[in-house]
Amino acid sequence: MLIVFIGPPGAGKGTQSERVVNYLGITHLSTGDMLRRAKTEQTLVGKLASEYMDAGRLVPDELIIQVVGERLRQPDCQRGCLLDGFPRTLNQARSLDEYLQAEGRPLDVVLELHVPDDELLKRLLARRRADDNLDTIRQRFVDYKALTEPLVDYYQDRGLLRRIEGIGSPDEVFARIQAVLDAI
Numbered sequence: 799m800l801i802v803f804i805g806p807p808g809a810g811k812g813t814q815s816e817r818v819v820n821y822l823g824i825t826h827l828s829t830g831d832m833l834r835r836a837k838t839e840q841t842l843v844g845k846l847a848s849e850y851m852d853a854g855r856l857v858p859d860e861l862i863i864q865v866v867g868e869r870l871r872q873p874d875c876q877r878g879c880l881l882d883g884f885p886r887t888l889n890q891a892r893s894l895d896e897y898l899q900a901e902g903r904p905l906d907v908v909l910e911l912h913v914p915d916d917e918l919l920k921r922l923l924a925r926r927r928a929d930d931n932l933d934t935i936r937q938r939f940v941d942y943k944a945l946t947e948p949l950v951d952y953y954q955d956r957g958l959l960r961r962i963e964g965i966g967s968p969d970e971v972f973a974r975i976q977a978v979l980d981a982i
Protein backbone atom coordinates (compact mmCIF):
# COMPACT_ATOMS: atom_id res chain seq x y z
CA MET A 799 0.00 0.00 0.00
CA LEU A 800 1.46 3.34 -1.07
CA ILE A 801 -0.31 6.52 -0.01
CA VAL A 802 0.49 10.19 -0.52
CA PHE A 803 -0.90 12.58 2.06
CA ILE A 804 -1.27 16.22 0.99
CA GLY A 805 -2.43 19.12 3.09
CA PRO A 806 -1.49 22.67 4.00
CA PRO A 807 0.52 23.49 7.13
CA GLY A 808 -1.77 23.26 10.13
CA ALA A 809 -4.30 20.88 8.55
CA GLY A 810 -3.58 18.14 11.09
CA LYS A 811 -1.66 15.90 8.74
CA GLY A 812 0.84 14.85 11.41
CA THR A 813 -1.87 13.63 13.80
CA GLN A 814 -3.81 11.83 11.09
CA SER A 815 -0.67 10.31 9.58
CA GLU A 816 0.08 8.55 12.86
CA ARG A 817 -3.40 7.09 12.90
CA VAL A 818 -3.26 5.98 9.28
CA VAL A 819 0.07 4.17 9.64
CA ASN A 820 -1.14 2.43 12.80
CA TYR A 821 -4.40 1.44 11.15
CA LEU A 822 -2.75 0.01 8.04
CA GLY A 823 0.51 -1.21 9.60
CA ILE A 824 2.61 0.71 7.09
CA THR A 825 5.68 2.92 7.45
CA HIS A 826 5.40 6.65 8.10
CA LEU A 827 7.71 8.54 5.79
CA SER A 828 7.61 12.17 6.96
CA THR A 829 10.10 14.31 5.08
CA GLY A 830 9.74 17.09 7.68
CA ASP A 831 10.69 14.65 10.48
CA MET A 832 13.58 13.26 8.42
CA LEU A 833 14.95 16.72 7.70
CA ARG A 834 14.56 17.89 11.30
CA ARG A 835 16.48 14.80 12.44
CA ALA A 836 19.17 15.39 9.83
CA LYS A 837 19.46 18.97 11.03
CA THR A 838 19.83 17.94 14.68
CA GLU A 839 22.40 15.30 13.77
CA GLN A 840 24.19 17.83 11.55
CA THR A 841 24.48 15.46 8.62
CA LEU A 842 25.34 16.85 5.20
CA VAL A 843 21.64 16.79 4.22
CA GLY A 844 20.78 18.55 7.49
CA LYS A 845 23.33 21.26 6.86
CA LEU A 846 22.13 21.78 3.28
CA ALA A 847 18.48 21.90 4.36
CA SER A 848 18.67 24.02 7.48
CA GLU A 849 18.75 27.51 5.97
CA TYR A 850 15.63 26.73 3.90
CA MET A 851 13.81 25.18 6.83
CA ASP A 852 14.59 28.09 9.14
CA ALA A 853 13.11 30.47 6.57
CA GLY A 854 10.00 28.31 6.12
CA ARG A 855 11.00 27.63 2.51
CA LEU A 856 11.03 24.37 0.62
CA VAL A 857 14.41 22.70 0.29
CA PRO A 858 15.56 22.19 -3.32
CA ASP A 859 13.77 19.43 -5.23
CA GLU A 860 16.99 17.54 -6.06
CA LEU A 861 17.90 17.27 -2.38
CA ILE A 862 14.54 16.00 -1.15
CA ILE A 863 14.07 13.67 -4.13
CA GLN A 864 17.36 11.99 -3.32
CA VAL A 865 16.52 11.70 0.38
CA VAL A 866 13.11 10.14 -0.34
CA GLY A 867 14.49 7.84 -3.06
CA GLU A 868 16.98 6.36 -0.61
CA ARG A 869 14.37 6.01 2.11
CA LEU A 870 11.86 4.26 -0.18
CA ARG A 871 14.44 1.60 -0.99
CA GLN A 872 14.76 0.54 2.65
CA PRO A 873 13.12 -2.74 3.69
CA ASP A 874 10.50 -1.24 6.02
CA CYS A 875 9.06 0.74 3.10
CA GLN A 876 8.48 -2.37 1.02
CA ARG A 877 5.40 -3.48 2.97
CA GLY A 878 3.77 -0.09 2.43
CA CYS A 879 4.38 3.53 3.09
CA LEU A 880 2.57 6.76 3.86
CA LEU A 881 4.33 9.70 2.21
CA ASP A 882 3.71 12.68 4.49
CA GLY A 883 5.09 16.00 3.21
CA PHE A 884 6.28 14.64 -0.13
CA PRO A 885 5.76 15.37 -2.96
CA ARG A 886 5.34 19.12 -2.46
CA THR A 887 6.01 20.33 -6.03
CA LEU A 888 5.01 19.08 -9.48
CA ASN A 889 8.64 18.32 -10.13
CA GLN A 890 8.74 16.09 -7.04
CA ALA A 891 5.47 14.41 -8.06
CA ARG A 892 6.81 13.61 -11.51
CA SER A 893 10.03 12.21 -10.06
CA LEU A 894 8.04 10.05 -7.70
CA ASP A 895 5.94 8.75 -10.59
CA GLU A 896 9.04 7.87 -12.57
CA TYR A 897 10.62 6.17 -9.60
CA LEU A 898 7.50 4.13 -8.78
CA GLN A 899 6.94 3.21 -12.40
CA ALA A 900 10.49 1.89 -12.65
CA GLU A 901 9.91 -0.11 -9.47
CA GLY A 902 6.51 -1.37 -10.65
CA ARG A 903 4.86 0.02 -7.51
CA PRO A 904 1.87 2.23 -8.34
CA LEU A 905 0.39 4.72 -5.89
CA ASP A 906 -2.85 3.46 -4.35
CA VAL A 907 -4.39 6.73 -3.29
CA VAL A 908 -3.67 10.39 -2.62
CA LEU A 909 -5.44 11.85 0.40
CA GLU A 910 -5.94 15.60 0.46
CA LEU A 911 -6.71 16.96 3.90
CA HIS A 912 -8.74 20.10 3.29
CA VAL A 913 -9.16 22.89 5.85
CA PRO A 914 -10.32 26.47 5.11
CA ASP A 915 -7.58 29.14 5.23
CA ASP A 916 -8.89 31.16 8.19
CA GLU A 917 -9.09 28.02 10.32
CA LEU A 918 -5.54 27.04 9.30
CA LEU A 919 -4.09 30.36 10.34
CA LYS A 920 -5.85 30.15 13.70
CA ARG A 921 -4.43 26.69 14.33
CA LEU A 922 -0.92 27.60 13.21
CA LEU A 923 -0.75 30.64 15.43
CA ALA A 924 -1.78 28.49 18.40
CA ARG A 925 1.01 25.98 17.68
CA ARG A 926 4.59 26.53 18.78
CA ARG A 927 7.57 25.17 16.88
CA ALA A 928 11.04 26.54 16.15
CA ASP A 929 10.15 27.35 12.56
CA ASP A 930 6.69 28.75 13.41
CA ASN A 931 6.59 32.52 13.41
CA LEU A 932 4.41 34.84 11.35
CA ASP A 933 6.88 35.23 8.50
CA THR A 934 7.64 31.54 8.14
CA ILE A 935 3.95 30.66 8.47
CA ARG A 936 3.13 33.14 5.73
CA GLN A 937 5.92 31.76 3.57
CA ARG A 938 4.73 28.19 4.03
CA PHE A 939 1.22 29.21 3.02
CA VAL A 940 2.41 31.06 -0.06
CA ASP A 941 4.51 28.08 -1.11
CA TYR A 942 1.68 25.68 -0.44
CA LYS A 943 -0.72 27.63 -2.64
CA ALA A 944 1.78 28.22 -5.42
CA LEU A 945 3.76 24.99 -5.46
CA THR A 946 1.86 22.22 -3.67
CA GLU A 947 -1.81 22.91 -4.41
CA PRO A 948 -1.30 22.19 -8.14
CA LEU A 949 -0.71 18.58 -7.07
CA VAL A 950 -4.41 18.32 -6.27
CA ASP A 951 -5.27 18.68 -9.97
CA TYR A 952 -2.31 16.53 -10.97
CA TYR A 953 -3.56 13.59 -8.91
CA GLN A 954 -7.20 14.31 -9.67
CA ASP A 955 -6.39 13.90 -13.37
CA ARG A 956 -4.88 10.51 -12.58
CA GLY A 957 -7.97 9.41 -10.67
CA LEU A 958 -6.05 9.04 -7.43
CA LEU A 959 -7.28 11.97 -5.35
CA ARG A 960 -9.65 11.69 -2.39
CA ARG A 961 -10.50 14.86 -0.52
CA ILE A 962 -11.02 14.62 3.23
CA GLU A 963 -12.67 17.46 5.14
CA GLY A 964 -10.26 18.29 7.97
CA ILE A 965 -12.74 20.16 10.17
CA GLY A 966 -13.95 18.52 13.38
CA SER A 967 -12.30 16.45 16.10
CA PRO A 968 -9.33 14.21 15.23
CA ASP A 969 -11.64 11.20 15.66
CA GLU A 970 -14.20 12.62 13.25
CA VAL A 971 -11.54 13.40 10.66
CA PHE A 972 -9.99 9.97 11.02
CA ALA A 973 -13.38 8.31 10.57
CA ARG A 974 -13.61 10.03 7.16
CA ILE A 975 -10.14 8.83 6.23
CA GLN A 976 -10.95 5.31 7.38
CA ALA A 977 -14.04 5.25 5.17
CA VAL A 978 -11.91 6.18 2.16
CA LEU A 979 -9.21 3.62 2.98
CA ASP A 980 -11.74 0.85 3.55
CA ALA A 981 -13.21 1.48 0.11
CA ILE A 982 -9.92 1.03 -1.74
Ligand code: AMP
Binds near residue numbers: 833852855858886887
Ligand atom coordinates in the same frame (compact mmCIF):
# COMPACT_ATOMS: atom_id res chain seq x y z
P1 AMP B 1 7.00 19.79 7.43
O1 AMP B 1 7.18 19.27 8.81
O2 AMP B 1 6.46 18.76 6.47
O3 AMP B 1 6.25 21.09 7.38
O4 AMP B 1 8.48 20.11 6.86
C1 AMP B 1 9.33 21.02 7.54
C2 AMP B 1 10.24 21.69 6.55
O5 AMP B 1 11.04 20.71 5.86
C3 AMP B 1 9.53 22.44 5.43
O6 AMP B 1 9.18 23.75 5.82
C4 AMP B 1 10.59 22.44 4.32
O7 AMP B 1 11.60 23.38 4.58
C5 AMP B 1 11.20 21.05 4.49
N1 AMP B 1 10.51 20.04 3.65
C6 AMP B 1 9.82 18.95 4.09
N2 AMP B 1 9.35 18.23 3.05
C7 AMP B 1 9.75 18.87 1.94
C8 AMP B 1 9.56 18.65 0.53
N3 AMP B 1 8.87 17.60 0.08
N4 AMP B 1 10.12 19.53 -0.33
C9 AMP B 1 10.83 20.58 0.10
N5 AMP B 1 11.02 20.87 1.39
C10 AMP B 1 10.49 20.03 2.31
